[in-house]
Amino acid sequence: MSDRSYDIVLFGATGFTGRLTADYLARHAPAGCRWALAGRNQAKLEAVRAELATMDSSASAALAQLPLLTADVGDPASLAAVAGSTRVLISTVGPYLRYGEPLVAACAEAGTDYLDLTGEPEFVDLMYARYHQQAVRSGARLVHCCGFDSIPHDLGVFFTVGLLPDDVPITVDGVVRAGGRPSAGTVQSTITALSRVRGSAEAARGRRALEQRPEGRRARAVPTPPRRADGLWLIPLPTIDPQVVARSARALPRYGPDFTYHHYAGVRKLPVALGGAVGLAALIGLVQLPPARRMLSSRFESGTGPSAQERARSWFTVRFTATAGSRRVVTEVSGGDPGYDETAKMLAESALCVAFDDLPAAAGQLTTAVAMGQPLIDRLTRAGLQFRVLEQPGR
Numbered sequence: 001m002s003d004r005s006y007d008i009v010l011f012g013a014t015g016f017t018g019r020l021t022a023d024y025l026a027r028h029a030p031a032g033c034r035w036a037l038a039g040r041n042q043a044k045l046e047a048v049r050a051e052l053a054t055m056d057s058s059a060s061a062a063l064a065q066l067p068l069l070t071a072d073v074g075d076p077a078s079l080a081a082v083a084g085s086t087r088v089l090i091s092t093v094g095p096y097l098r099y100g101e102p103l104v105a106a107c108a109e110a111g112t113d114y115l116d117l118t119g120e121p122e123f124v125d126l127m128y129a130r131y132h133q134q135a136v137r138s139g140a141r142l143v144h145c146c147g148f149d150s151i152p153h154d155l156g157v158f159f160t161v162g163l164l165p166d167d168v169p170i171t172v173d174g175v176v177r178a179g180g181r182p183s184a185g186t187v188q189s190t191i192t193a194l195s196r197v198r199g200s201a202e203a204a205r206g207r208r209a210l211e212q213r214p215e216g217r218r219a220r221a222v223p224t225p226p227r228r229a230d231g232l233w234l235i236p237l238p239t240i241d242p243q244v245v246a247r248s249a250r251a252l253p254r255y256g257p258d259f260t261y262h263h264y265a266g267v268r269k270l271p272v273a274l275g276g277a278v279g280l281a282a283l284i285g286l287v288q289l290p291p292a293r294r295m296l297s298s299r300f301e302s303g304t305g306p307s308a309q310e311r312a313r314s315w316f317t318v319r320f321t322a323t324a325g326s327r328r329v330v331t332e333v334s335g336g337d338p339g340y341d342e343t344a345k346m347l348a349e350s351a352l353c354v355a356f357d358d359l360p361a362a363a364g365q366l367t368t369a370v371a372m373g374q375p376l377i378d379r380l381t382r383a384g385l386q387f388r389v390l391e392q393p394g395r
Contacts, residue, residue, distance in 0.1 A: 005085045006034045007355045009069060011103060014038040016184070016305040017117065017147075019051075021092060022345035026052045026063055027351065027381075036067035038082050043072070055225040073099050079106040083277065088355045090347060091116040095192045097123045104131055111138035115353050117347055119149030120193050121240045124201035126367045136364040143371045145244055146350040147343035151368050152318045152385075153241040153263070154248055155377055156333040157344035158369040160386050161255050163331070164324040169258035172322040173248055174245075175234060175266040180314025180337050181306050188297055195287040201294075219259040221250030225275070233273040235262035248369035311328060311337040319390070332389035335384065340384065349379045 010025065012018040022037060029035055039045050045068040054063035069085070071078035073093065083089055083106035093099045107114035107297045108131040119126060122384070126146045157172055164170055194198065221242030223332050226235050242245040242263040249255035267273040286292040305311075315335035335342045350368065353359070357375040368376060377387055 004087055006036050006067070007086065008035040008084055008090065009038050009086040010032065010035070010090045010092070010351075011038040011071070011082065012090075013041050013048050014041060015092055015346075017340060017347075018092040020340055021348050022048055022052060023055075024344050024348040025351075028348065030356065033352075033355070034088070036069050038069040038071055039313055040070065040072040041193045042068065042070050042323040043294065054074075065270065073102045074197045078104060079103055080110065083107045083110040083112045084262055085320065086112060088113045088115065088351050090351050092347070094118060094120075095188050096120050097126075097192055097196070101127065101130075102178050108135040108138060108140050108142065109292045111140050113143070115143045115146045115350050115354065117147040117149070117343060118144050118242050119147075119190070121197055121243060122193060122200040122203045122241075124240065124365075125200075126209040127202070129206050130363045132210075140373065141354060141363060141371050142365040143329060143350065143368060144365070146314070146347045146368060147241060148338040149239065149344070150241040150244040151346045151350070151380070152316070152338075153334040154244045154367055154369045155373075155380070156318050156320050156331065156387070157245050157261065158248060158252075158294060158373060159377060160320045160322045160329060160331045161249075161259075163329045163392060164256075164322060164327060165254050166254050168256060168325040169260075170256040170324045171262075172245075172258045172320055173262045173264065174235075174241075175232065175264045175319045175321075176316070177266045177319075178314075178316035178338050179233075179309070180316070180339050184305065184347070191287050191293060191296055192285075194284050195293055200227070214250050216251070216253075217250070217257050217259075219246050219255055220305065221246040221261045224262050232266040232268060233270055235273050236265060236266050237274065239263070244367050249366070251391050269334070279381065305340055312340050313339065314341075318343070326367045327393055328391070329389070330391075332386070332390055334386045334390050335387070343382055345382065345385075349383055350376060352377070353379050 010022055013022045037045050049066050053060050069082050071082045079102050089107055089112050091103050097120050100123055104114060104127050108389040151172055161170055172194045223236050241263055244260045249259040283378040294356055317332055353372045353376045362371060
């Protein structure tokens with residue numbers, strides 16, 4: 001793909017998270033990186049470019065000339081042109097179940113590496129069924145979930161099992177704690193996913209019928225009842241993260257012959273935990289009703305988000321407790337604002353990793369651990385995320 005015009009194209013640069021991702025690339029893309037902004041509204045793209053050019057840096061003049069590509073998810077020819085012009089395409093356009101497929105299709109056809117921020121299980125499963133084999137043939141990497149869903153969890157487990165022997169069963173418990181506001185796009189994606197329980201189950205069954213499982217090994221994510229441990233109430237989280245972890249474990253022998261993952265939210269006070277469970281049940285019921293679903297979606301307008309001051313007060317930790325035979329390891333991945341700043345950082349660094357790092361040859365729909373693994377951990381560590389060993393025999 002050396003004859004392509006760009007190394008990276010950011011599609012959806014005019015949205016809130018898209019703008020943060022563009023800002024991160026403007027500050028951290030290496031010299032010589034050929035990148036561009038893409039979207040359907042030329043005027044909004046020009047406004048984002050003008051804002052980037054006001055940054056106090058030696059790159060301001062170059063940013064003022066940043067290429068802009070106009071394309072629309074409803075125009076397949078425009079998406080084919082964008083996908084064919086770049087080595088890596090980033091999409092921040094969600095909900096992905098509604099808007100994401102045309103970009104995946106264009107990249108799978110063109111052999112272009114694709115990354116996004118989706119946390120929608122149905123979308124990921126449908127894209128596997130429809131485009132995995134085509135991407136294998138074209139050489140494209142299709143890497144979903146490159147933000148808070150699911151990099152801290154996927155790479156956190158990858159980091160953790162690397163400290164353990166790979167010839168015995170491994171069990172990992174992941175516990176998420178966070179302070180911050182989810183993005184409007186994340187809320188809308190969640191509403192979409194919760195309203196499509198039947199569709200999501202059908203997509204999962206379709207994927208299982210096509211997906212090859214490893215021979216002689218087993219890897220799974222298992223939901224468990226709530227419990228108390230280490231001063232926290234552990235509440236099972238029905239997110240896409242455990243599914244992603246299990247897929248990495250099936251693909252990589254380092255996860256051992258029999259791998260099990262449990263995924264929780266950690267809550268200190270029981271009333272908060274109970275309130276969250278009741279609220280989730282109520283939300284699931286509400287979003288089955290179209291008027292209620294439209295009302296809830298309208299309260300979270302895409303393209304909006306908290307101020308820089310609010311984001312600076314936000315944080316997250318994901319702690320992993322792993323056992324392998326008689327060995328026990330505790331690790332932690334932590335960072336700042338999970339919904340926006342760190343998500344934009346993770347997405348941008350993933351794109352830079354795919355574009356410029358020496359990675360294993362791979363194609364098709366892949367997880368971040370399979371597609372990038374340690375090179376992405378190294379990048380994120382240099383960028384300020386922490387991957388720490390808290391407890392390990394011999395330390």
